[in-house]
Amino acid sequence: MAEEKFDACVVGAGPAGIAAALTLARGGADVIVLERGSAPGTKNVMGGILYRKMLQDLVPDFWKEAPIERPIAEEQAWLTSGENVVKLGFRSEAFAKEPYNSFSVLRARFDPWFAQQAEKAGAMLINETTVLDVIKEDGQVVGVRTDRKEGDVYADVVIAGDGAISWLSKKAGLQxxxxxxxxxxxxxxxxxxxxxxxxxEQRFNLKDNAGMSIELFGDVLRGNAGYAFLYTNKESLSLGLGVMLNDLMRTKQKPYELLDVLKAHPAVAPLIKDGEVREYAAKMIPEGGYPALPHLYGPGILVAGDAAMMTNAAHREGSNLAMEAGKLAGRAVLEAKARRDFSAASLARYEKLLEQSFVLKDLRRYRKLPHFIARSGEMLTVYPAMANMLAERFLTVSGMPKGEEQLAMLKEMLRMRPLPRLIGDTWRALRAML
Ligand SMILES: Cc1cc2nc3c(=O)[nH]c(=O)nc-3n(C[C@H](O)[C@H](O)[C@H](O)COP(=O)(O)OP(=O)(O)OC[C@H]3O[C@@H](n4cnc5c(N)ncnc54)[C@H](O)[C@@H]3O)c2cc1C
Structure with a gap:
C-alpha cells in the first residue's frame, strides 16, 4: 500500500465502521476502511437480532435487498429451573409485516452487503489489513500503521471502529x-x-418467513450472570450465550461447557435435534456501560461502537448503537472537514451529537445496570427458580385447600429469598433500570 492521504481512515468494517464510512462517502469525503478479516463479517460475532430503525435511516427499505434471515414476529423469555421452564412471550402480527421491527441476521452474510453499500457510495475497503498503531505528529493523530509492507495510511481523522477490546483507542490514549x-x-x-x-417452521410454529427469538435465563447458565439465546434463521438456528467474564473466572466453567448444558436442556434439545453445527464462534461483548466509556474523541481521532463500550444489555442492543454512533462520527468528521479543523475541540462535536441521540441518553440512564448485572449471578438463578416453583404449585392439584396451598407457596418463596433480600433486590433492580 502506498502512503496515501485520505479525509478519513476507518478501522474495522463492522456496523460502526461501515455506518461511518457510508455517511462520509455520501458526504463527499475520501474515506478508506481497513479490515483485518479476509472480508467483512469473517471476524464478527452476533446473536444476532438487528433492529430496523438505525439501519433504515442509513439504507431505506434495506430488508428488500439485504441478506437478512427472518423478521422477528415473536419474542420469548424462558426462565429455567432444572428441567422446568416458565415461558413468557409476545407475538405481534405487525412485527411480521413491513416495515418490521427487527430481524435475525448472520453477520457472515450481512456484513459484506453492508460494506458494499459504503463501497457503492465511494468508500475504499481494504481487507486483510490489521492496524497496529496510530501515527501521531505533535500529539495529533494523522494516520495509522498497518501490518502491510509500506502500509502506513494518512488521514485527517481516524475513526476507531475496531470492536470490543479496542487496542487502537488505547494506543491513541482514549482508554x-x-x-x-x-x-x-x-x-x-x-x-x-x-x-x-x-x-x-414446524418446530417453532412459524409461517410466511416470520421468525422467533428466545432468550433463556436461570440455572441453565449454572450460576453465571448472563443469558442464553435461540434465534431462528431461514435454514439454521443461532444458539448461544453471553456470561460475565468475572463469573466464568469465579466458577471456572468454560463457555462451550455451558453451551453443552444448554443444548441438553429438555426444552431446547428437541428444537435443535438432528441439526448440523455449521459454525462455532466466540467473542467479548463490552458491557461496562456509561461509567466505562472511554474518551470519545481526541485530536484527529474518534471511537465508535463496541470499541467505545456502546452496548445496552437490558435491551440486547449493540449493533444499532454501533450504527448510530458510526453515523454520527461520520457527520462530525464532515463538519470538521468543512471547517478544516481536526483538533480535539473541533471533533468534540461528535460527543455533542451522541449526547443528543439515544446512544448516550440510554447509556446514561442505565449507568448502574452493568454493576448490577455483574453481581446478579445468584439472583438470575433464584428468581427463575421461584417463578417455576410458583407455576408448578399453582398448576398442581394436590388435594390441599387453595388457601393452605397459597400460604405454603408464600413460605417457600420467603425460604428461597427472605423478605429483606427480596426488597433489597427489587430496590437495586429498579435503581439500575430507572
Ligand atoms: C455472542 C454475541 C451475541 C450478540 N448479540 C447481539 C444481538 O443480538 N443484537 C445486537 O445488536 N448486538 C449483539 N451483539 C453485539 C454486537 O455484535 C456488537 O455490538 C456489534 O457488532 C458492534 O459493532 P462494531 O462495528 O462496533 O464492532 P464489530 O462488529 O466487532 O466490528 C469490528 C471490526 O473491526 C475489525 N478489527 C478489529 N481490530 C482491527 C484492527 N486492528 N485492524 C483492522 N480491523 C480490525 C474486526 O475484524 C471487525 O470486523 C452480540 C455480540 C456477541 C459476541
Whole structure:
C-alpha cells in the first residue's frame, strides 16, 4: 500500500465502521476502511437480532435487498429451573409485516452487503489489513500503521471502529493503559445449527418467513450472570450465550461447557435435534456501560461502537448503537472537514451529537445496570427458580385447600429469598433500570 492521504481512515468494517464510512462517502469525503478479516463479517460475532430503525435511516427499505434471515414476529423469555421452564412471550402480527421491527441476521452474510453499500457510495475497503498503531505528529493523530509492507495510511481523522477490546483507542490514549476489567466484559459464544426450513417452521410454529427469538435465563447458565439465546434463521438456528467474564473466572466453567448444558436442556434439545453445527464462534461483548466509556474523541481521532463500550444489555442492543454512533462520527468528521479543523475541540462535536441521540441518553440512564448485572449471578438463578416453583404449585392439584396451598407457596418463596433480600433486590433492580 502506498502512503496515501485520505479525509478519513476507518478501522474495522463492522456496523460502526461501515455506518461511518457510508455517511462520509455520501458526504463527499475520501474515506478508506481497513479490515483485518479476509472480508467483512469473517471476524464478527452476533446473536444476532438487528433492529430496523438505525439501519433504515442509513439504507431505506434495506430488508428488500439485504441478506437478512427472518423478521422477528415473536419474542420469548424462558426462565429455567432444572428441567422446568416458565415461558413468557409476545407475538405481534405487525412485527411480521413491513416495515418490521427487527430481524435475525448472520453477520457472515450481512456484513459484506453492508460494506458494499459504503463501497457503492465511494468508500475504499481494504481487507486483510490489521492496524497496529496510530501515527501521531505533535500529539495529533494523522494516520495509522498497518501490518502491510509500506502500509502506513494518512488521514485527517481516524475513526476507531475496531470492536470490543479496542487496542487502537488505547494506543491513541482514549482508554486507560491497563487491562480491560473482567467485570466490564461478557464472553459470548454461539453455534449456527443448520436445519431444513420446513423443520424450523414446524418446530417453532412459524409461517410466511416470520421468525422467533428466545432468550433463556436461570440455572441453565449454572450460576453465571448472563443469558442464553435461540434465534431462528431461514435454514439454521443461532444458539448461544453471553456470561460475565468475572463469573466464568469465579466458577471456572468454560463457555462451550455451558453451551453443552444448554443444548441438553429438555426444552431446547428437541428444537435443535438432528441439526448440523455449521459454525462455532466466540467473542467479548463490552458491557461496562456509561461509567466505562472511554474518551470519545481526541485530536484527529474518534471511537465508535463496541470499541467505545456502546452496548445496552437490558435491551440486547449493540449493533444499532454501533450504527448510530458510526453515523454520527461520520457527520462530525464532515463538519470538521468543512471547517478544516481536526483538533480535539473541533471533533468534540461528535460527543455533542451522541449526547443528543439515544446512544448516550440510554447509556446514561442505565449507568448502574452493568454493576448490577455483574453481581446478579445468584439472583438470575433464584428468581427463575421461584417463578417455576410458583407455576408448578399453582398448576398442581394436590388435594390441599387453595388457601393452605397459597400460604405454603408464600413460605417457600420467603425460604428461597427472605423478605429483606427480596426488597433489597427489587430496590437495586429498579435503581439500575430507572
Ligand atoms: C455472542 C454475541 C451475541 C450478540 N448479540 C447481539 C444481538 O443480538 N443484537 C445486537 O445488536 N448486538 C449483539 N451483539 C453485539 C454486537 O455484535 C456488537 O455490538 C456489534 O457488532 C458492534 O459493532 P462494531 O462495528 O462496533 O464492532 P464489530 O462488529 O466487532 O466490528 C469490528 C471490526 O473491526 C475489525 N478489527 C478489529 N481490530 C482491527 C484492527 N486492528 N485492524 C483492522 N480491523 C480490525 C474486526 O475484524 C471487525 O470486523 C452480540 C455480540 C456477541 C459476541
Amino acid at each position: 486507560p493503559d491497563r487491562p480491560f476489567p473482567a467485570e466490564h466484559l461478557v464472553v459470548g459464544c454461539k453455534e449456527v445449527i443448520e436445519l431444513p426450513r420446513e423443520v424450523i
